Amino acid sequence: MNFDDLLQRYFATIDLSDHTPRAVAAGLERIHVDFGLEKEGAKRFALWCVLYMFDDAPALDVAFENETERDAARNFMDLMAMSDEGD
Structure with a gap:
C-alpha cells in the first residue's frame, strides 16, 4: 500500500493542509x-x-493478535519517534 494512495482513498486528497478537522475525522473513521x-x-x-x-x-x-505483529508496530513507533527527534 502506497501512503499517497491511502490518503487519496480515505481523504480524497494527498494534501490534508486544507481539510477541515471534520473531514479528517471522517477519513479516520x-x-x-x-x-x-x-x-x-x-x-x-x-x-x-x-x-x-x-x-x-x-x-x-x-x-494485533500476535507478538510478531506487535513487535513490528513497536519498531514503526520507534522509527517515527527517531524521525521526530530530527525535526
Whole structure:
C-alpha cells in the first residue's frame, strides 16, 4: 500500500493542509472501519500505521493478535519517534 494512495482513498486528497478537522475525522473513521474488516496482515499493518501517524491508532494488544505483529508496530513507533527527534 502506497501512503499517497491511502490518503487519496480515505481523504480524497494527498494534501490534508486544507481539510477541515471534520473531514479528517471522517477519513479516520473510514480507516478504522476498514482496519476492523481487513484480514490480510500487511494491509492491517499499513492501516494501523496511518492511524498511528494521526495519533488515532488502537492499542497494540487490541490491534494485533500476535507478538510478531506487535513487535513490528513497536519498531514503526520507534522509527517515527527517531524521525521526530530530527525535526
